[in-house]
Amino acid sequence: MKILVTVKRAVDYTVRVRPLTDGSGVDIANAKMSMNPFDEIALEQAVQFKEAGLADEIVAVSIGDSGSQDVLRSALAFGADRALLIQTDSVLEPVAVSRILAKIATDEAPHLVLMGKQAIDDDASQTPQMLAARMGWAQGTFACGLSMGEGEVSVIREVDGGTQTLALTLPAVVSVDLRLNEPRYLKLPDIMKAKRKPLEVQTVEELGVDVSTKTRITHFAEPPEREPGVRVQSVSELIDRLVNEAKVL
Amino acid sequence: MAVLVVADHSDGILSDGTARTITAALELDATVDVLVAGEQAQAVAEQAAALSGVTRVRCCDDAAYAHRLAEPMAALILSLMNEYAVVMAPGSAQGRDVLPRVAAVLDVAQLSEITRVIDSSTFERPIYAGNVLATVVSEEAIKVITVRITAFEPTAAAGSSAPIEAVAAAEAPDLARFVEESVVRSDRPELGSAKVVISGGRGVGSAEGFKLLEKIADELNAAIGASRAAVDAGYVPNDYQVGQSGKAVAPDLYIAVGISGAIQHWAGMKDSKVVVAINVDEECPMVQTADYALVADLFDVLPELEEGLAQLKAH
Ligand SMILES: Cc1cc2nc3c(=O)[nH]c(=O)nc-3n(C[C@H](O)[C@H](O)[C@H](O)COP(=O)(O)OP(=O)(O)OC[C@H]3O[C@@H](n4cnc5c(N)ncnc54)[C@H](O)[C@@H]3O)c2cc1C
Ligand SMILES: Nc1ncnc2c1ncn2[C@@H]1O[C@H](COP(=O)(O)O)[C@@H](O)[C@H]1O
Numbered sequence: 101m102k103i104l105v106t107v108k109r110a111v112d113y114t115v116r117v118r119p120l121t122d123g124s125g126v127d128i129a130n131a132k133m134s135m136n137p138f139d140e141i142a143l144e145q146a147v148q149f150k151e152a153g154l155a156d157e158i159v160a161v162s163i164g165d166s167g168s169q170d171v172l173r174s175a176l177a178f179g180a181d182r183a184l185l186i187q188t189d190s191v192l193e194p195v196a197v198s199r200i201l202a203k204i205a206t207d208e209a210p211h212l213v214l215m216g217k218q219a220i221d222d223d224a225s226q227t228p229q230m231l232a233a234r235m236g237w238a239q240g241t242f243a244c245g246l247s248m249g250e251g252e253v254s255v256i257r258e259v260d261g262g263t264q265t266l267a268l269t270l271p272a273v274v275s276v277d278l279r280l281n282e283p284r285y286l287k288l289p290d291i292m293k294a295k296r297k298p299l300e301v302q303t304v305e306e307l308g309v310d311v312s313t314k315t316r317i318t319h320f321a322e323p324p325e326r327e328p329g330v331r332v333q334s335v336s337e338l339i340d341r342l343v344n345e346a347k348v349l
Numbered sequence: 350m351a352v353l354v355v356a357d358h359s360d361g362i363l364s365d366g367t368a369r370t371i372t373a374a375l376e377l378d379a380t381v382d383v384l385v386a387g388e389q390a391q392a393v394a395e396q397a398a399a400l401s402g403v404t405r406v407r408c409c410d411d412a413a414y415a416h417r418l419a420e421p422m423a424a425l426i427l428s429l430m431n432e433y434a435v436v437m438a439p440g441s442a443q444g445r446d447v448l449p450r451v452a453a454v455l456d457v458a459q460l461s462e463i464t465r466v467i468d469s470s471t472f473e474r475p476i477y478a479g480n481v482l483a484t485v486v487s488e489e490a491i492k493v494i495t496v497r498i499t500a501f502e503p504t505a506a507a508g509s510s511a512p513i514e515a516v517a518a519a520e521a522p523d524l525a526r527f528v529e530e531s532v533v534r535s536d537r538p539e540l541g542s543a544k545v546v547i548s549g550g551r552g553v554g555s556a557e558g559f560k561l562l563e564k565i566a567d568e569l570n571a572a573i574g575a576s577r578a579a580v581d582a583g584y585v586p587n588d589y590q591v592g593q594s595g596k597a598v599a600p601d602l603y604i605a606v607g608i609s610g611a612i613q614h615w616a617g618m619k620d621s622k623v624v625v626a627i628n629v630d631e632e633c634p635m636v637q638t639a640d641y642a643l644v645a646d647l648f649d650v651l652p653e654l655e656e657g658l659a660q661l662k663a664h
Contacts, residue, residue, distance in 0.1 A: 111477070113612070113613065114612075116480055116612055117477035117478075117480045117481055118480065118481070119481050126477065126481055138594075193458040194449070194458070194459070195452060195453065195456065195457065195458045195459065196458075198453055199456075217594070218594065220477075220478065220593065221476065221477055222461075222476055223461065223462070223475065223476055223477070223478070223593065224459070224461045225445050225449075225461060226449035226452070226459050226461060227449075228449075229419065229446065229447075229448075229449035229450045229453070230449045230450070230452065230453035230459075231453075232419075232450065233423065233449070233450040233451075233453035233454050234453050234454075236522070236524075237524065238420060238524035238525040239419055239420070239446075239450070239525070240525070241419070241445070241446045242442065242445075242446075244587065254528065257442075258442070258587045258588065259442040259443075259530070259532070259588070260359075260441055260442045260443070260588055261359065261532035261533060261534070261588055262530065262531045262532035262533050262586060262587070262588060263530065263531050263532075263587070264416070264527070264529075264530040264531075264532075265527075265528040265529045265530065266418070266525045266526065266527060266528060267525070267526040267528055268524065268525050268526075269523075269524050269525070272524075272525075277594070278577065278581070278594060279580070279581060279587060313457070313458040313489070314457070314458070314487065314488040314489045314490075315457075315458035315460070315485060315486070315487045315488070315489060316485070316486055317483045317484065317485050317486075318471075318484050318485070318486050319483070319484035320481050320482070320483055320484075321481070321482045321483075321484070322480075322481070322482070323475070323479060323480070323481075323482050323619065326619075326624075326638055326640070327640070329624075329638065329639050329640040329641060329642060330640070330641060330642070331631075331642050331643075331644065332641050332642065332643050334643075335643070335650050335653040335654050335657055336657060338625065338641055338643050338654070339654070339657045339658065339661060341641060342602065342623070342625070342641070343661070346602075346622075346623045346640065346641070348545075348601045348602040348622065348623050349569075349602070349658075349661065
């Protein structure tokens with residue numbers, strides 16, 4: 101079985117992103133970048149399937165600028181067999197990313213695509229569902245449990261109120277949630293080994309996929325600041341202030 | 350312009366998030382129809398028809414939609430999209446699951462979790478864990494939008510009832526099979542619409558520890574939330590998680606107990622009117638940014654708080 105895993109390079113989760121003062125973009129030129137945390141979980145799942153003898157090849161794909169080679173090298177260190185970068189300097193809408201991924205999924209013909217449930221930069225939570233729709237495949241979003249069956253994959257999903265279990269016909273797209281697993285720490289020998297694994301780079305133009313959309317961000321603003329708060333000394337002072345000052349009790 | 354709002358419901362009850370999504374749809378100066386799909390969906394359709402601003406309810410009563418799986422739901426919505434310029438759904442687990450499938454087939458960009466309608470093609474939505482608010486202009490032929498439900502008030506009940514019209518099920522390939530669900534029904538208010546939320550973090554220490562929060566929630570008719578750490582540790586179920594990758598809440602009062610206040614947690618509760626932090630660590634971001642911070646051991650002060658609130662109620 102072949103598994104395709106998508107990995108996006110995003111601003112590290114510890115960075116508090118702010119808009120540029122003129123509102124024309126976000127101030128991330130010097131920010132620490134990492135693999136989108138949900139994509140690490142997707143990769144970990146793929147590697148666990150391979151270790152269990154359920155998968156024989158893992159292909160990692162990223163769409164982004166040349167810096168995305170870093171996250172693909174990490175993906176290879178995790179255990180992906182080869183990597184593919186579709187290079188572009190533009191920031192793409194999820195629908196445009198899904199067009200690219202559909203082309204790759206058609207060419208690679210994986211049995212399963214594992215993706216993060218959301219990218220922590222755009223917080224869109226769209227790309228996996230869009231890819232599934234384009235391919236005419238089943239989707240299992242927000243997965244916290246996965247197991248392989250005969251020609252299908254069983255997915256436990258985190259939904260409002262609890263969890264839901266679905267059996268998806270393969271090929272399928274699964275988007276993973278935080279509680280699926282805990283990604284391993286990369287070890288130095290694996291990082292060294294990853295340097296020799298194949299990483300192919302192609303531009304969006306070479307791939308020949310239209311990435312235009314009729315949607316654009318025209319302004320980036322800071323959310324309203326909170327007024328400075330007060331330190332209360334006791335429970336009775338807290339209740340008193342909530343009743344008489346904040347008037348919320 | 351006509352908008353189709355895709356209703357969310359469970360156990361025969363229309364979600365409060367649907368009523369909030371209708372409010373967002375009405376801000377587009379539009380005719381708003383509501384799609385109710387499900388098995389024995391009639392009762393839900395009637396609830397939707399009774400909401401103010403609804404022009405028509407389209408009801409698809411069919412076993413194919415019993416669990417509202419994404420593949421058949423998307424096919425059903427798409428079968429109606431030649432009549433609408435916009436399709437909207439609450440940014441719930443269902444809305445987030447289904448709408449991108451619709452957008453992909455229409456080959457348009459989707460707007461996720463809008464927090465404001467600026468005009469009929471301009472919207473605001475949070476990005477980067479809510480640290481940035483993006484103004485987004487969409488000139489797509491059909492707009493596909495999910496709504497951050499805490500950002501809109503629910504539409505009120507109307508004096509009259511909108512017509513309910515049956516729609517046929519749509520053809521869809523059998524790709525996914527429902528196996529089972531494990532859903533806990535709670536008598537407490539929904540997290541997304543509660544006026545008061547009390548949330549616990551790693552500091553609460555155990556499922557047992559959450560009982561202290563429950564008692565206070567009883568006094569305040571509050572919903573109970575949690576940080577990711579508390580959910581990961583198994584103190585409470587997954588859908589209690591408030592934050593960037595959990596639920597967004599915007600109550601009048603948010604009480605964070607034993608939560609450090611990571612960026613990802615703030616992302617889910619920063620629109621709360623008043624934030625109270627109860628934490629032993631005076632340096633942590635929750636204490637630093639809260640409106641009222643009580644630097645104390647939660648196990649000492651929660652029983653005291655419960656008692657104080659009970660007295661307040663008695664007066
Ligand atoms: C991709 C991604 C998505 C995430 N999404 C979310 C999300 O949606 N929601 C979310 O919450 N987190 C999310 N996180 C995790 C987030 O970064 C933090 O790790 C998490 O919020 C920490 O939870 P906590 O505050 O309960 O735990 P900690 O940070 O460990 O804080 C525990 C707090 O309890 C206090 N405490 C301990 N004992 C006591 C006591 N006896 N009395 C009073 N106070 C006490 C401590 O001082 C401390 O401040 C996400 C992380 C990633 C990487
Ligand atoms: N540029 C990209 N490169 C690789 N994977 C991506 C990219 N954009 C989105 N994805 C995948 O889609 C998931 C959801 O992203 P989003 O829909 O943007 O929230 C991510 O966790 C990734 O797995």
